[in-house]
Amino acid sequence: xxxxxxxxxxxxxxxxxxxxxxxxxxxxxxxxxxxxxxxxxxxxxxxxxxxxxxxxxxxxxxxxxxxxxxxxxxxxxxxxxxxxxxxxxxxxxxxxxxxxxxxxxxxxxxxxxxxxxxxxxxxxxxxxxxxxxxxxxxxxxxxxxxxxxxxxxxxxxxxxxxxxxxxxxxxxxxxxxxxxxxxxxxxxxxxxxxxxxxxxxxxxxxxxxxxxxxxxxxxxxxxxxxxxxxxxxxxxxxxxxxxxxxxxxxxxxxxx
Numbered sequence: 001x002x003x004x005x006x007x008x009x010x011x012x013x014x015x016x017x018x019x020x021x022x023x024x025x026x027x028x029x030x031x032x033x034x035x036x037x038x039x040x041x042x043x044x045x046x047x048x049x050x051x052x053x054x055x056x057x058x059x060x061x062x063x064x065x066x067x068x069x070x071x072x073x074x075x076x077x078x079x080x081x082x083x084x085x086x087x088x089x090x091x092x093x094x095x096x097x098x099x100x101x102x103x104x105x106x107x108x109x110x111x112x113x114x115x116x117x118x119x120x121x122x123x124x125x126x127x128x129x130x131x132x133x134x135x136x137x138x139x140x141x142x143x144x145x146x147x148x149x150x151x152x153x154x155x156x157x158x159x160x161x162x163x164x165x166x167x168x169x170x171x172x173x174x175x176x177x178x179x180x181x182x183x184x185x186x187x188x189x190x191x192x193x194x195x196x197x198x199x200x201x202x203x204x205x206x207x208x209x210x211x212x213x214x215x216x217x218x219x220x221x222x223x224x225x226x227x228x229x230x231x232x233x234x235x236x237x238x239x240x241x242x243x244x245x246x247x248x249x250x251x252x253x254x255x256x
Contacts, residue, residue: 002163002166003027003028003031006027006157006159006163006166006167014080015080015081015084016080016083016084017080018076018077018079018080018083019076019077019080019081019084020080021076021080022072022073022074022075022076022077022078022079022080023077025069025072025073025076026069026073026077026154027157028069029066029069029070029073030146030150030154031170032062032065032066032069033066033142033143033146034170034171034173034174035062035174036059036062036063036066036139037143037174037175037177037178038173038174038177038178039055039058039059039062040055040059040139040178041174041177041178041180041181041182042181042182042185042229043177043180043181043185044181044185060119063115063116063119064116066112066116067112067113067116070108070109070112070113071109071113073109074105074106074109077096078092078093078096081095081096093106100152101148101149101151101152101153102149102153104145104148104149105145105146105149105153107145108141108142108145108146108149111138111141111142111145112142114135114138115135115136115138115139115142118132118135119132129242130237130240130242133240133241134240143175147171154167189220192215192216192219193214193215193216193217193219193220194214194215195212195213195214196212196213196214197210197211197212197232198211198212198213199211210230210244227243227244228243228244229241229242229243229244230242230243230244
């Protein structure tokens with residue numbers, strides 16, 4: 001509702017109906033992107049109450065919503081400006097790309113399409129889990145480019161102090177949640193428990209059990225049906241992460 005109110009009271013009016021539609025889609029694109037950050041933040045609060053399986057499913061569908069918004073937002077903007085400048089749609093692309101904030105937005109849009117394209121089931125099946133996960137690290141680049149684009153090109157949320165506080169508060173919350181879930185919580189847990197690999201036991205051709213030791217492991221409060229995402233520094237690359245099933249009482253990770 002607030003996004004719609006922001007659209008209805010912009011700081012500067014749109015040039016025509018097409019650019020107005022593009023602005024409307026752009027606002028929702030930025031909102032959905034902030035929501036996507038929250039879904040992938042891996043906050044313990046959300047994981048325990050909603051479940052990572054549901055969060056992952058929502059993340060997938062939100063990702064495809066993001067894809068269509070990324071496709072439609074610049075399309076309507078360029079259609080509007082091509083009508084205003086009385087040039088073709090394709091001639092308007094390099095014309096707008098001369099502005100650095102717009103160019104950064106275009107790069108972000110292309111990267112979103114790459115990530116979404118590689119997330120389609122047919123493409124996903126051809127990629128290893130590690131490669132697919134590495135490609136998704138482009139999301140951090142996309143968010144950075146998108147924020148810069150909003151700072152210079154956004155106008156709907158600049159109409160008054162309230163809309164600016166709401167908009168940047170929303171983004172601060174989403175980025176803060178991401179930093180807490182992806183960086184702060186893992187660092188605190190590693191410092192608290194001082195986890196070390198005690199043994200790696202082959203169970204089958206492509207299955208191993210990894211036994212870990214550490215301090216105060218009971219405070220992890222792991223339960224059956226849960227799993228951990230591990231990075232084994234010194235064995236895999238820093239960006240490679242693998243899920244391991246929930247621990248038994250005396251182990252932290254059991255079975256790849």
